[in-house]
Every structure is written in structure tokens, then in C-alpha cells.
Amino acid sequence: MDVTAPRVPAFRGRTPERSALDAALDAVRAGHGGVLVIHGEAGIGKTALLHYAARQSAGCRVIQIAGVEAELAMPFAALHQLCAPLLTHLAALPEPQAQAVRVAFGLTRGSPPDRFVVGLAVLGLLAEAAADRPLVCLVDDAQWLDDASLQVLGFVARRLLADAVLLLVAARDADEQPAFRSLPALTLYGLIDEDARALLSATIPGQLDPRVRDRIVAETRGNPLGLLELPKGMSPAELAGGFAVPATGRISDRLHLLYLGRVRALPAPTRHLMLLAAADPTGDAALVWRAAAALGIGHEAAEVADAEHLLEIGARVRFRHPLVRSAAYTAASPADRRAMHRALARATSAEDAERRVWHLAAATDEPDEALATELERTAETAQARAGLAAAAALLQRSLALTADPARRADRAWATAQAHLHAGAFDAARGFAAEAAAVATGDLQRARAEQLAGQIEAAANPGRHAPVLLLRAASRLESIDVRLARETYLHAWWAAVLAGGFAAPGGDLGTVCRAALAAPWPARPRPVDLLLDGLATTIVKGRAAAVPNLRRAVTLFRDGQVSADDWLRWGRTATTAAFALWDVDAWAELSTRQVRLARASGALTSLVLSLNYHGFMTTHCGDLEAAAAVVAEHDAVKEATGVHMAAYGARLLAAYQGRPVEATPQTAAVENELIERGDGYALQITSLAAAILDNGLGRYRSALDAARDVASDELSFLTPFALAELVEAAARTGDPAAAEKALEQLSAYTVESSDWALGLTARCRALISDGADAERFYREAVERLGRTRLRPDLARAHLLYGEWLRREGRRAEARKQLQIAYEMITAIGLDAFSVRARRELRATGEKVRKRAPGVTDELTAQEEHIARMARDGRTNAEIGAELFVSARTVEWHLRKVFAKLGVASRRELREALHSP
Template identity: 55%
Template sequence: MPGPRTPTFTGRARERAELDGLLRRVRRGEGSVLVIRGEAGIGKTALLHDCARQAPGFRIMRISGVESEMELPFAAIHQLCTPMLDRLGELPTPQQRALRVAFGLAGGRPADPFLVGLATLGLMSEIAAEQPLACLVDDAQWLDGASKQVLGFVGRRLIAEPVLLLFALRDESEDQWLSALPSLPLGGLTDEDARELLAASVPGRLEERVRDRLIAETRGNPLALLELVGGMSREELAGGFGGPSSVSSRMYDTYLQRIRGLPEATRLLLLTAAADSTADAALVWRAGRALGLGRAQAVPAESEQLLVIDSLVRFRHPLVRSAAYAAADAEQRRMVHRALAEATDPAADPDRRLWHLAAATTAPDEDIAAELQRAAGRAGARGGLSAAAGFLQRSVALTHEPETRVERALAATRAHLQAGSLQAAGGLLAEAEADARTNLQRAHVAQLRGQIDWASSPGPAGPVQLLSAAARLDELDMGLARQTYLDAWIAALVADRLAEPGGHLPEVSRAAARAKATLVPSDEPADLLLHGLVTMIDAGVAAGTPSLRRAVDAFLDDPDADWFQRGGALVPAAAAYLWDFDSWAILAARLTERARRSGALAPLVTALSVQGMVAAWRGDLGPAAALLAEGDVVAEAIGGRMFPGGSMLLAGYRGRPAEAMPLIEATAAHAADRGEGLSAHAAHWAEAILRNGLGQYAEAMTAAEQALGETYVPQRKWWVLPELVEAAVRTGKAREAEDALRRLSEHASDSDWVSGIEARCRALLTEGPESERFYAEAVERLGRTALRPEHARAHLLYGEWLRREQRRTDARQRLRTAHDLFTDIGAEAFAERARRELAATGQRIRKPTLRPVTGLTPQEAHIARLARDGRTNPEIGAELFISARTVEWHLSKIFTKLGISSRKALRDALPAHTGQG
């Protein structure tokens, strides 16, 4: 039965033109990325090869995903980067360290995939500086999870690097890291191209009806056409008929049939090659010798064009690998995996050797199960959370003793949860629950179920589940109970008024305050934090203050403590709840610095949100915008999102209604959909600030009243009450203003922050000389704080009162101070309000152009500020998760927009203390 001739490349004119366009972009110095999607055999690999042929002068690097290697962390990235490691020394030290840890070349903290991604981008950029680079990634659906994460990160950041990153991915594959990249769906060949392919491939006569049926049946799938005609007799080609089937199924069946027709020893060699993931010919031959196989057994497979073994092991198609594995029985597979384990160097590749040993074992084996557990630890230390989860999951299957199996299933569940594999985590948790025998194990199951549900859908139900789990742990494991109560408190804080009954913040706080874990004294800062938070809600701010103060002081005194692992953003928040703005700012900066240093990006998103909010409170609106823009970049990179508190406060103070209102409305709508009351509260609080700045007092009052009803946190209510007082006074709602002032007075404190704003609000509701005394107190107290917007508002309200008292000269002084402060901050609506008031006193001020006429995007503005402040391109790139080359590309655009030609000129073009942005 003659096989088809190998034809030249046929068809695909549109797709080849698109790839040629990407190559032209790369030759111009621009980055390009594309994911080619299509079913098995549709021609994805052929397009990759054709692209390589059309790229003379490029450095070509190829990697391929292997199904059995999906559990080995950073396996594909290691394959890609190994030829570039001679450039490792040119990367910043944290990136070098991340790659060394990820590849097992050094010990240390787990390598964050995104820091590895930045290092990979840096290596590509260094190579591409000498000649354009094309990285071709075949069978991307079988890349290990960490490598997909890294490559998705790199693909989104190829801007000014002459690099082409090209993926081939099965059509049915869904992947969060690659789905956001540009894609090219690849369908079947046109009828004309399919006929040309058959004419070039089939010797002898091909009956027209058979040809048309084959094209229709395969839907123009080129490999299916070649394989089907290769398996047909001359008689069938000349006029035979057959029933339709799916392309992949028919191709798979064809390969299976061809493999089963091979000699038994050849089938065993094919199985050995299929069970190995390295494509290492020497390894396959070593394993083959142990099985009595040699070069002669490869000849029939090569003659059938199923396999080639030279310097590498290559299958004609991934379906051949799958069919070769499926054609064997279970005993043959175990025999082959054992031979591969014995052939694998235990020192150079212990994890792959262990994986083969585990695959060769069916009965419980405690030695292998324990080694798998240790391998999971090694994988986790390299940052391969998915791999750690896979090793642990296999360890569970090989564990006989029930209690140990439950513990390993719980550990595997946690690993899958940390890796974001929520479905796998849920399946393992069900196993653990079925075998759980002790109350502690059942409590661990409940706690993990709450965490999985919260991770999959943060919102109204999470607090109830986590609270229930914490209550079960209370008598069994106090340390874990405290952490779970803290998790429940955070969940209740986020859901706020939208939580399900039983999960509202007062209910969670009441339960936690009476729990044994909380009542038993503990001087650990995180435990003091929990005690202070729950007491603050359950018994009042004054009752919670001592524990919060001790917790904050402990965190301030020990800057190297690993405190953000437990307390996270609640640590700086505790300082804010104490009205201690300076400590809030210190702890927020420390949170960001620790997250940056560790390369932990999810905590970095949270930290940047907190620090951005602190900057906005301080009136540093430009730096706040930069911090929040950076947070958005990092959140986008990891598929997460930022809490909108900082961006809302920034929008409120900036006072640009055309920009702010769509953002505020969208945030409130999304918060309602997700059941996040705290985000809705932030949106309406920001609207109240915006409306007061614009002088739209009725709307400000409505927004403030809405925000007050959306949170249980006393301090967050207090932040809104000044907006309500001002709006109510201006709309003649004296009773509502007085009630709001009464509630403000309940937060008595020695803090100038609290006392200054209370004095400002009391002045609004007081007549005569007493009013002026309160205004003067507000100006003095708030002037001693870092809260520039609040200080400026005190001057503004004082000036407005003086104007109404017909004291125009005094009014001008206060209003001019307010106007200058707001202008420096970049608070446009409040600055305009002050300008109008000055005009009413008879002093005309030309309406300022507050927004710099530069046309810089938020990212460009951030890069410009960092460059102005002396940061190098690699330092800027490391902070913004882009390459140094991309930083230089942005700077060239910035210089053009600003009309300058050097970094030195940035100091004049961007004054260091402006709040605009």
C-alpha cells in the first residue's frame, strides 16, 4: 500500500500573508505575538515551519509542549531559555535569582512566575538586540502551567523588541494565560487547495467522487487528507466509499491501526518514546536496551513515517504519541515507565525519574508516595505550584494508610488552590472529606471548602462559610482558627452590607470576639490585629483601639517581619482606623517594598492599591495615579484586579466629571453584581467628593447618604460624614447636617486629622464669631497633617464664609491659599470652585490649565517621573514589568511629546512636586 508523497506547502495564502506582516514588523524593531488555533492536523505546525523558512536572518528558537511534562514546573521555559543563559548576568539580580531558582540551579524563595517572565523577556530582548528572534511554540496546550503563565506574560509585553512569539494551540484548548493574546483561527483548506494537495500527494488515479468525499469528510484538514489516502488501497482511491467520522477520531484510529500492524518490539519502542517527555534520543535508547530493543526495532516505525529518531525523538504528529501509548496494555506501560526511570539520571533529573517510578506503580507504595511528597516541596520551592499539586495528587493515590492519605489530600488541595486550579482542588477535597476520620480533619476540609468557594466567587456567601470553618477549628487548632477568623473578617469587609445573613461584619466580629482562639491571650502582632478589628466592630472603636495600637507598633518596630503573609493590607488599614496617617503611610510603603522585594505579585497589587490611596489622601495625585497605573499593569499580568478604593478617591479629588462619572458608575455596578459592598461604598464616597467639588450639593448629599448605608466600618462612615455635612448645609438641610455632625463627634481623638475635620464641619453649623474660631482651628490642625486636600478645603470653606460676612479682603487671602493648594494638588473642581469665589470678591484669576498639555498616557507619565528621578531603564522596566528596551521606546515618545531631547530636561518639563497627572 503506497504512502502519500510529501507535497510542497499548499494554500494558506491569507494566513501566510499575516505571518509575513508580523515578520516585517519584527524587522522594523517591533514585537509581535500570535496564537494559531485549530484542530489536530489542520496545519498549525506546518505554518510554524513555513514562518521559519520565511525568516532569513532571524534566530529561530523552537519548543514544543509534551503532555506528560505538564506537571514539571518551568519545563518549557527551561527548554526555551537554556540557549540564552550565557546572557543571564546582564539581567538585574532579582531576575537572575528568579530564573536560577525556577530552573533548579539555586535554592531560595519560590520563584514568582511573573518575575521569571520578566527575566525571560529580558533574555529575549538581549538576544534580539543582535538579530531578530522568532520563538516558535508548538502544541502549546501541553505546556506546563508555569511556562504558559510566563509566556502569556511575555507575549503581552512584546512592544519594542524585535521578537516574534508564535504559538500553535489546539482549537478546543482554553487557557487563561494565552487566551488574551491575538489569535488566528485556522480552518480547513479551501476546496481548490485541498484538491491541489491531493493531486500532489496521491500516486495514480484518484476518482473524483472519492476526492470530493475525502475533502468533505475531513473538512479540508490537510493531515487528515494525507493520512486517509495513505491508508487506502488503489481500489478505494479509484472508487471506494466509507462512512464519515470526526477528523481527530478518524486520524487517531488510522494511527492506532497502523501502530497495531507493526511488530511487537517496534510497538514497545514506540511506547517507550511516547512515555518519555524529553525527546532525548540517548535516554530512549538506554531504556530500550533494558527492554531488549535496539536500532532495528525503529526501522518499521520510520518506514511508516510515524517516528524519527536521530539526535532527537520526533513523532509525525502528537496523535501518533497518544495512539502509541493507547495501543499498549497497562502492564507494558508500567514496564516502560520503570525502564525510563532506571535510565534517568537521579542526580540530574530526580523529579522526572520519580514521575516514571510513580507511573510504574499501581499498588500503594509508601516509599514512592513519601518521595512524591518531598518532590512536591522541591517543585513548590521553584515556584511550580501546579507541579507541586500534581506530585501531591499522585502521592495521594499511592498512599495506603487512611490518615496519611487524608493529610496528603489536604496538602494537595491547598497546592491546587494556591495554583488557581480550583476544580482540581475541589475534587481532591472531596477525597479528603470521604476519608476524614477526625474532627480536626473535617474542620480542615470545611476551612478549605470556604477558601475554594471564596477564591472562585468572592462575594456574599464567603463570610458565612469561612466563619463556620473557623468555629469548627476553634477547639482543635487555635493558630489556624485565628487565621480563618481573619479570612472571614476580610471576606465580610469586602462583602460588607451585601453579605448573606450570618456573614455581615458585625456578626462575624461578634462570633470571632467570643471564640476561644481570640479570647486566649496572644502577643503575636497578627493575633493582636484580629482581636483589635473584631473588637472595634463588636464593642466599639475605643474598645478595639488598644489591641490595634499594639499591633501597629509591633509592625512598625519589626520592618523585617513576614507580617504581610497574615495581615496583608489590614496592617496599614489598622493605622488608618487609629487616625494615625503617618503610620498608615509608612506601613503602606513597607507593604509595597516587601512585595516588590519578594517578587510576590498578588500582594503587590494589593499593596499598590493601598499606597495609591494613601497618596491620594495626601494630595499627591500624580504619584497616586502612577502607583495605581502600575497596580493595573501587574493585575492585568496575573489576571487579577485591584480594589478600587484608591482609584475612586483619586477620581473624586481630580474633579474631572467626564472621566470620573463613567468610572464611578461602572465600579458601583460591578460591585453590585459581585456582591462587594465595600467597592460600592468607595464609588459613592468618591462621587460625594466629586459633586461637592463641582458645587452640585444635592447630588453630593444623595451619594454620601448612599455610601453611608453601604459599610459597617465606623471609620469609613466617618470619611463620608464630612461630605454629608457640607452638602446638607449648602442645600439647607440643617437637621441632616446636625445629625451627621453628631455622628462625627462620636469619634473623639487627639489626632489633628479627626479634630481638624470635625472643627471644619462644626464651623459650617455655627454662626458668628464662634464659627470663625472653628474655621481657624480647622486650618491650624489640618495644616499640621499631611492631608493637603483636607487642609485646602478648610481654607476654601473659611474663605467662602468670610465672603458671605462681607469681609472681602480676608476672604481673598483664604480663597487664594485654597486655590493655590488645589492647583498644586491637581484638584480641578475644587480649584475652579475657589476661583469662582475669588471672582465674587472682585479678584479675577485667569482660569488655569491644570492638566499638563503633554498628551502623555498614564504609563508614559509614570515612566517620565521615574526617569526624571534618576531611575535607570532596567530599574524602570523591573518596576513596570516591561523590558529596558521598551522603556527606551517609551522615552523616545515622551521626549517628542514634551519637546525635549534628554532625560536631564525632564526635571524642567515635569516639576518634582506637582500633583497633576
């Protein structure tokens, strides 16, 4: 409902709560966005406060919606209510966002929209509407919003910053609403005694004994609805001073029982009309009357419910309180409920196929294969419109109507998979277990086992996922070779991420040996080459793995794989290039993987891709690009709720000399990674610590940190940890440790790449003397100079200069150290800049400390937005990438312009010019 209400007092009491609402309304009138989530038990006054906010919203546009319990399975139903009055602004949105809204709301057909693109579109609609007049959105009974709407509203609520939009949400239990966690909240408790007594005295006619009044206040704990409703069950004599046994239990439970009694006391036609209204989630009066007419229920039935202040049917269907709706449904027999759903199905138009089939499913309590099949078809339609959460709900009902064991196993598997991709891991586990329990064949059992492993890998990557996936892959070998090999590759990734925390039988070595023993399909695919190459790398060494890894990488680089395979296995191909020490292929594939994931809207894949892409861009020394990748990764991760340590961010912070961000090695962080079984994240943290400490000259600490990673011979990070270990050991006077680490490193660098051989030469120079040392330093500089690995090259010049100075060759040392210092400062390797400056001064060179840059005043978010604007991106394009509205981007840019003292994007390009 879209209303504008005058500013008038709503009610007495609730002074602090009303003050909080008044402040929020004043802020939105001043052009600031905001959100407030009001929590409290049923009847506590959440709706009354929303009504107060509506009345106080002078000068604002107000839109009010409410969740309906029966509509929980209808995707985007609540969001459609909220946005329907705003669709006139659809043309102002970028076309991909506008199309996502059209498909989500069933206005057109198209590819399934990603819920975060829908969220960005809704944010844009709200921002466009608020440009004309401040907008206040009131959402009542949020605990009954459909999952898709909840996710989008939670996404939007966290981004109401620069838009004059106030979102007020009322919900019951704060812990049951993960979409709104960590948002500003207001928890309601009962009225204070003075206000509760005044409310009772004003609403109860006749005599009210003070002791009875105080007893009612105490029993209801000041719950306003309880104060209004419970006295209705008491006789005048009791209110005037009679005796009664105090009731027990929660006030919401007692109110529900009270309403149950009132509904059951109604005439049958009125009960049936109320049941019809309760079973219909849309509040469509015309639909309810069509169904009622078919059942012979007349308008007089509504008059009785209206007289009892339980139900009002006008232009819309309105219950006095959600507890009345619940009571109307609960009071009916199962047979009556089925009859009402059947009537509603017949009255629902053919265009609303989802609701029609849902009512038909609720109208039967016996297996019905035809209806189960129709639910499956409807699930496909719902998924195309609203995503996997909608499909999961319909598939779940289809499963309940299935009797045939084989079909039941397939439908349980499909339901589990839909819940997995929708992020409902607990539900997915339950249906996967059911699929395994009712499976009638080996393929069904193996698929169920594989799905259980995928669920574990997604929900809790670490200890047990590799074991589950390995077991499923082994079972699939004799059933479906292609699926078995894909499952082995899933198990490989799970084992890599678990590292040393993998459960017995799920370590990387065991997974790789099993994968190599698996049969090949008749026609090998890129995924088969990747699996064989990566497994061979671990079991037989990198030299043996090169042919298949190279073939797979070439296929991906030459575009000989499908878009679907790119999304599924592109990150694995990028890892293969990394294993080959092929920095050009690594950079190319990583860049393409991010681009494809971003363009497809596959945000879970994008989170993973950006994480590794930030690692790559930092290695290549483009720290500006790396910072942008890290910022985008953080934005997408926060939007999706994916829990993953920031690999690229840790390495970037290490090179930039930021200890807290590079190595958040507090006990809490370390314990969290250990608890999750995230061995790879722990190794990344240790590697970052080693780089940081070597840069700062804290060689003893660097040695300890590098050893944490270098001790794992199977990790893909081990060669880089060994390089740090060689440098730290050489500097701490431990040549034996340095030589051992170099020997281990040589086993990883058998490929004839300049990266591998240049890094090895740099390390070999550290433990050599005289002409040999100089020869290796020169080789390191020459080889690394032919790569895009600028930090490694800068460090080679720095080490070479340090060695020359200690050899007494100050002029030659000065030249190498000047090159190193210029590269280090240009790249922004602040961890190494102090060391390079100190060495240069020791040669007699005067060195000025780098002056703070113009961007030092900007926050990370501001700098990222500024650089994208400098590069010609529009506000809408920047907003789409960072999941904020275009107006929020404009707000950030105004702050950037003020800080940098510029007035246009042209001046911004000059201020942010990169060397």
C-alpha cells in the same frame, strides 16, 4: 532548536494566513515586537504555518519548541527549551532576575522564584538576544505546555512592544488557553475546496474519482492532515470510484482512530519502542535507547516505525504528529505502560530526580507509601525550583498512591493548598472537598473547612467566603486556638470586602461578635491584638478598640514582628492605623508594607497593598505619587490576573475631576460588582462619586452618592461618606440631614487626633452660624494644617472662604480662597479648581486658569516612567517595577524626550520639577 532559514515558498494555498505571517515578520525585521496565536483543530495546518514562518525568517534568529503531553507536570520544561540557547545573555540581566532563571531551570539552588520575576527575566533574555538580530520564537502544541511555562509565555507575549521579538504560538482550542486570551489571534479552518482537491490529487497515486475526491474533501472539511491520512485507509478500487459509508465525528477523533489502528498493526518490539518514546517527554534519544536496551528492543524496531512514517529516532525522538504520540500511548495496555515507565525510571539519571520519581509513580497502580513520601519530598524540591504549580502536580500524584486515611486527608489538604496558591481554584476546591471527606479527626476536618473558605475568598471574594471561614474558625476554637483566631481575621477581611452582599450569617457584625467570644492564646500575638481591636471597633465602638489597636500598630511600627507576619498581616495593621485616625502611622505602615511585598516578590500581596497605598497617598494629596502607585498597581494586577477594583485609582480620579474613571457606574460595571459580591468596591465607587460631585458643585448628586455609603454603619468608609454628606446636605438646604450625619460622624471621631477632630470641625462649621461657624472653620484649618492631609486642608480653606464671602467679608474671603486655590492647583485637585476659581472671581480677584503642564502631552505610562527616570531610577529598575523590558523603558523615554523637547535625564528633571 535554533535555526536560521532562507526565504523560500512553503506551500500553495493559505494566502491570507501567509500574508499575516509575512507582515509580522516584516514588522520584527523593522524592530517592532509582536505576537500571533494560531488556533485550530488537530491536523488543520498550524505546524505547517510555523514551518513556513521559519523558512521565511531570512535575517532572523529562529528558535522552535513544542509542547509534549507527557511533560505537562514538568515545571518550566518548555521554557527551558526556549531559553537554553539564550543563557549566554544571562549576565546582562539584573541579578535577581538572573538568579530566578537559574533556580527555575535547576542550574542552582535558591529561594522559590516568583513566576513573574521569571517572566521578566525571560523577557530580558529575549530582548538582549534580539539586540543582535531579530528573534522569531515558534511555539507549537501550546496546549501541552506545562502551566509554569504557559503563564510566563502569556506574561511575555503582552510585553513584546519595543523589542524585535516575534512570538508565534500554535494551540488547539482558544478557550482552553487563558494565558493567551486577548492576544492577536489567527484561527485556521479547512483548506478551500480548490486547494484541498489539488493536495489530494498531488499525493494519491493512481486513479482518483472526482466524486470520491469531493467526498473526502467534504468529510475532512479541508483538514490537511485528514486529506493526507484518511485515503491511506481506502483501497485503490474505492479511490477509483467504489462506494463506502461516510464516516462521522470530528476529524481529529477519526485521525486518532486511524493512527491507533496503524500502531496496533506494528510488530510488538516496534509498538513497545513507540510506547517508550511516547512515555518520555524529553525527546532524549539516548534515554530512550538506554531503556530500550534494558528491555531487549533493538534498532530494527525503529526502522519499522520510520518506514511507516510514524516515528523517527535520530539525534532527537520525533513523532510524525502529536496524534501519533497519543495513539502510541493509548494503544498500549496499562501493564505495558507501567513497564515502560519503570524502564524509563531506571534509565533516568539520578540528577533528574523529578522525572525519575514521576516515572516511578506512573509505573504503579497500587498504594505505595514509600513512593508517596518520595513524591512529597520531590514536591518540595520542585516548589523551590519552579513554584507551587509544580508542587501541586507531584502532591496530587502522591495523594493517589496513599491508602492510610489520616495521611490521605493531610495530603489532600496540602494538594488543595498548593493548587490554591498556584491559582488553580477549581482543582483546589476538589481536593479540599476530598480532604474533608476522608478526614479522621476534628483538626483535619476544621483545616479542610478553613481551606475551603480561603479558596472561596481568593476565587470569589464576596457572599459565601465569610460564612465558610466563620464556620471553620468556630470549629477550630477547641482544637487550635491560634489557628482559629487567624481564621477569624481572614473571615473579618472577607466580610469587609463583601459588605452588604455577605450571605446570611457572614455579615461583618456576626463575624466580629464571634471573634470577640473566641478564647485568647496563652501568649497573645500581634494578630490577636489586631483581631480583637478591629472586631471591637465594629461591636463596641472605636473608643473601646483603641488600646489593642494602638498596641498592635506600635509593634508593627517598632519592627517587633517577623517578616512573615508583616507580609501576612501588615495590611491589617495599616487598616488599624486608619481606624485610629493616625495618618502618620497609616502612611508609614502602608509604605513599608508595599516595600516588603515588592522586595519579597509576593505579587498577590503587592496587588492588595498597592491598592490601599494609592488610597492613602491620594488622601495625603501627593497625587503624583498616587498616580505612580496606581500605574504600578495596574501593571502588577494585569501581570497576576488578580480581579480587584482599583480603590486608589477611583479616589485619585475623583479628586482630579475625571468622572469616567472615578465613577464607572455603567450598568455593566455595577452588575459585575454585585454579581461578584464586591460590596467594598461598590462603596469606594460611591464615595468617589460623592467627592467628585461635591468638587464640581453637583450637591444633589453628591448627597445621593454619599448616602449609599453612609447608610452602612459598619463600613470603614462611612466616616468619610458622612463628611461628604454633611457638605452636600448643607449646600442643598437640608440642615436636618446635615445635622444627623454630623451626629453620626462624631461617634466615629472619639480619638483625639487632629485628622478626626479637624474633619469634624469642618463639618460642624457647615451647619453653624456666626461666631460659632468661624470658630469651627478656624479649628478645622488649624488641626488639618498639622496633618499631611493637604486635600482636606485645602477644602477647609475653600469652605471657610466661601462662608466669609457670603458673610460679606470679601477681603478676608479673598485671603482664604487664594490659599485654597493655590493649594488646589499645586496638588492637582481639578475637581475643586473650578469652584475655587469661581469663588475668587466673586470677591473681585482676577484669576488665571491653570495653563496646561508639560506632562499633559504624556500618557499615564509615559509620565510614570518619566518621573521614575527623573528620580534617578535606571531603565532596568523601572522595567522591573512595571514588568517590561529595559529596552521598552528606553523606547518610552525616547517618546517622552521628543514630546517634552528634552535631550537628557538632566533636562528631564527640570521639565518635571514638582512644586
